[in-house]
Amino acid sequence: MTMRSNVLTGAAAVAASVGILTAAAPTSGGDIPSSAAQIAPEFQNIDRWLNSEPLKLQDLRGKVVLVDFWTYTCINCLNHLPYVKAWHEKYKHQGLVVVGVHTPEFAYEKSTRNVQDAISRLQIHHAVAQDNHYATWKAFNNQYWPAVYLIDKQGKIVYSHFGEGSYGATEKKIQSLLVEPAPAAGS
Numbered sequence: 001m002t003m004r005s006n007v008l009t010g011a012a013a014v015a016a017s018v019g020i021l022t023a024a025a026p027t028s029g030g031d032i033p034s035s036a037a038q039i040a041p042e043f044q045n046i047d048r049w050l051n052s053e054p055l056k057l058q059d060l061r062g063k064v065v066l067v068d069f070w071t072y073t074c075i076n077c078l079n080h081l082p083y084v085k086a087w088h089e090k091y092k093h094q095g096l097v098v099v100g101v102h103t104p105e106f107a108y109e110k111s112t113r114n115v116q117d118a119i120s121r122l123q124i125h126h127a128v129a130q131d132n133h134y135a136t137w138k139a140f141n142n143q144y145w146p147a148v149y150l151i152d153k154q155g156k157i158v159y160s161h162f163g164e165g166s167y168g169a170t171e172k173k174i175q176s177l178l179v180e181p182a183p184a185a186g187s
Contacts, residue, residue, distance in 0.1 A: 069145060100124065
C-alpha cells in the first residue's frame with residue numbers, strides 16, 4: 001500500500017468510529033410521547049431538604065414539577081441555573097414547583113454547609129433536595145448534570161433535557177403543561 005492509501009484507510013476508520021460513537025451518544029431529551037410517559041419516581045433517600053419542607057411527588061399531583069439535577073461546582077449547571085431560577089419566579093404562582101436535586105460529583109459537595117453556602121451565594125429560592133447517595137438520581141435513571149425533567153399534573157415525566165440549551169423549548173413545554181387541566185379528584 002502507498003502512504004496515501006494508508007492515510008485514506010486511517011481516515012475512513014476514524015470517520016467510521018466517530019459515526020458509531022455519535023450514533024451511540026444519548027439524545028439531549030425532549031418531549032416524551034404520552035404512550036411512553038411513565039409516573040415519575042418519588043424522591044429517594046434525600047439527605048436533607050433545603051429551602052423547603054420535605055416534598056413528595058405524590059403530594060404535588062395537580063401541579064407541574066420541574067426536577068433539575070445539578071451540583072454547585074458544575075459550570076454547565078451554573079450556566080443553566082439562571083433559567084431555572086427565572087422559571088421558578090415566573091411560574092410558581094401558576095402551579096410550577098421547582099426542585100433542584102443536588103447530586104454531588106465530588107466528596108466536598110456532600111457537605112450540607114457547602115450546599116447551603118452555594119444556595120445563598122447563588123440566590124436560589126426554590127426547593128433543593130440533597131441527594132448525596134444518588135438514590136433519586138438512580139430512581140430517575142439520570143446520567144447528566146444538568147438534567148431537567150418536567151412532570152405533568154398527573155405525575156408523569158413528559159419532557160427531559162440534558163445539558164445546557166433548549167431553554168425556549170423547555171419554557172414552552174412548562175407553559176403548555178400549566179394550562180392543561182388538573183386530574184379529577186381521586187385519579
